[in-house]
Amino acid sequence: MSSLPNSHEALLRNSDLLGGTVGLLGVTDPAILPLVGDSGLVMSEHAGVYSALSQVPGWQACFGYDDPGLQTATLDTVVVFLPKARAELDLRLALALWLARVGARLILVGEKKEGIAGAVKQLKAWLPDAGKVDSARHCQVWSAEVAEPSREFTLADWITWTPIEHAGVNIDVAGMPGVFSLGELDEGTALLLDSLASEPVSAGRLLDFACGAGVIGSWLQRWQQQSDQAAARVDGLDVQSQAVICARATYERNGSVGDIRASDGLSGVEGKWPAIVTNPPFHTGVRTDTSMTERFLREVASHLESGGELRLVANSFLPYEDQIRRHVGTVERLEQTRRFTVYRAFRR
Template sequence: MSALPNSHEALLRNRDLLDGAVGLIGVTDPGLLPMLGEGGLAMSEHAGVYAALSRMPGWQACFGYDDPGLHAKSCDTLVVFLPKARAELDLRLALALWLARAGARLVLVGEKKEGIAGAVKQLRARLPDAGKVDSARHCQVWSADVAEPATEFRLADWLDWTSVVHAGVSIDVAGLPGIFSLGELDEGTALLLDSLARVPVNAERVLDFACGAGVIGSWLQRWQQQSGQVPARVDGVDVQSQAVICARATYERNGCAGGIQASDGLSGVQGKWPAIITNPPFHTGVRTDTSMTERFLREVAAHLEPGGELRLVANTFLPYEELIRRHVGSVERLEQTRRFTVYRALRR
């Protein structure tokens, strides 16, 4: 059995803090659950982790911050794991305080290298009496009592909007804490959009893999419309709950067509498309991690129609070109800067 993340090991050292109905917010390894006792609630915003949590006996799994299984004043102990995006911690704390019953205990766990020291300031802004109860496994464990639970938690209150303008096309993009490139157009996506304008994708249906907040799909449809073309339907898939929520909101605001679904890679995706476009992630927390994209490239041909196109942008130093050639077909570089490259391949 693989070792648990340090934060999960640190919680196990302090399992005596867990009384009554337990809620885990942001759990990343389902292997923790059988070690904690009879059960409780476990929430993850990662579709793959959620699927694994769903198979754990005695535990109620929830996907993201809008899961219908989340109910006010339902937990006696809330464990909040430190997220990789600091802004998301406030969201997790707000959810925890809404889930908490009066007198509940809130436990914050996180690694030192991921910023637990700064996170404590966010915790104490809400619960000033929070105190450290342990320091182990390169982590800190903090605890506080919840005297007054939050009276409401509305995810819509956390949603914000940014106007993104590129190549004369303007779209409104939804944002939530923890989402990639919140409030801005990242350099890689901008280069991908340039390639779509210079060398259009010839397809009535497109899949946007790792769609994030829906920037690529909504921009492409708006650009096609402004160019006098019939906009393609752009479906989207992403592993993160916030991304799915934001992409749906972005599509609705911009009048775009396409279905948005959650999936860990392409494992939950059915069907084939004449074109697939993507700006895939290559980080897990603070580490470079290309495993998700490598798995995508091994599986993508099964979701491309014969002769279908893959359009992918990635950091130039990442070793994707040979993988694309091996699993999809002949590959060319449509755009390249010092940092990013846009690859185009046709399924053999």
């Protein structure tokens, strides 16, 4: 059995701090739950982790920051694990203070390499009396009493809007803390959009895998309309709760058409599409991690119609070309810069 993440081990060292009704925000390994207690509330913004958490008896699992199971003033102890994106910590702390009862204990746990030192400054902006209770497993554990819980937590207050213009097409894109490429059009996606304009996908229905805030689908439909073409339906999948929330908001704001769903990869998805486009992630925190894309490439052919097209952009140093050829079909490079490459393949 693999060991727990350092932050989870550090919390277990301080399990005597966990009293009353306990909530854990940002858990990454469900194996911690039976070690913490028989019941409680647990939240993850990752669809795969949430699915695993929901299988643990006695614990109420919630997916992301808008889950209806999150109710104000219901917890006596709230544990906040440090998120990968520092900007998300304030969102997580705001939720924690809304979930807390008067006099509840709030605990912040994080690794040094994740930036717990800087995170403590954010914690003290909310709870100035917070103090360190332990240093272990390369982590710090901080604790504070919640004398005045928040009376309101409105997710819409955390959504920002960014106007994006590319190749003469303008769209508004929703953003939330933790969402990829917040407030800008990243270079890889821009190159993918260029390829969709110069070499259009011949399909009336597409899937945008790892859709993020919904940029590709909204831009493509707007570009097609401005080019006097029929706008294709673009469905979207993403593993992250905030991305799904933002993509749906982006689609609504821009009048885009498509179904946006949360999914950890393609294994739990039914159906086939005549085309799939993607700018897949390759990071887990600060580490390069291509496992999600490699799993996607193993599964993608079963979700492409016969002769269907895969259009993928990735950092040029990543070893995807051979995998695309092996799992999908003959591959070609449509666009290439020093940093990024757009690949196209048709299912054999």
